[in-house]
Amino acid sequence: MTQELIxxxxxxxxxxxxxxxxxRYNNVxxxxxxxxxxxxxxxxCVIENTTPAPDGARRAGKSACVELWSAIATAxxxxxDIEETFVAGDRATIRWRFWMSDGNSxxxxxxxxxxxxxxxEAMGYVKG
Incomplete structure (x- = not known):
């Protein structure tokens, strides 16, 4: 096999x-x-959250990341709505729309x- 194929x-x-x-993450x-x-x-694990603007809060360590994602998942x-997930090697990009309880998204x-x-690592960004 050639090096490129490997x-x-x-x-x-x-x-x-x-x-x-x-x-599996999206299913959560x-x-x-x-x-x-x-x-x-x-x-x-490190998360750079979408809020507060402009840089978002940073969460470091498994327990802090699981706590944040658990709260979001169970709100x-x-x-x-997952619009697209694109994967390349060890990286992924997830495009999404989040619907809040008041009907806004x-x-x-x-x-x-x-x-x-x-x-x-997870870095979140939203349209402003």
Whole structure:
């Protein structure tokens, strides 16, 4: 095998693994069930949240990340519409629309990074 083919196979395998982790992550919010987060989130995970503007709050460590995502996933009367998930290697981009309990919505994107089968980084951005 050529070096390029070996790299392409490794990247495709990494992309498939990342896609599966993102599928499971998105299901947390679709099903309003955060029980999978403990397995999906790395001990050294870092989140840069969408609020407060302009930079968002930073959460570091598994417990802080799981706590934030659990609260979002279980917020009464809310829902996420996943518009697209794009994966390349250990990175993913998730485009979404979040519907708040008052019927208003906002659109945004999460830039995600996975390492050794767990989410290690998530940066959220919303349209202003």
């Amino acid at each position: 790299i392409d196979i490794a990247t495709a395998k990494r992309s498939a693994e990342t896609a599966e982790i993102m599928r 919010f679709q099903r309003h069930d955060p029980s999978a987060l403990d397995e999906l989130v790395a001990d050294d 009464p009367g809310t829902r996420f 906002l659109r945004g994107v999460n830039l995600m990074r996975v390492q050794e089968g767990q989410i290690i």
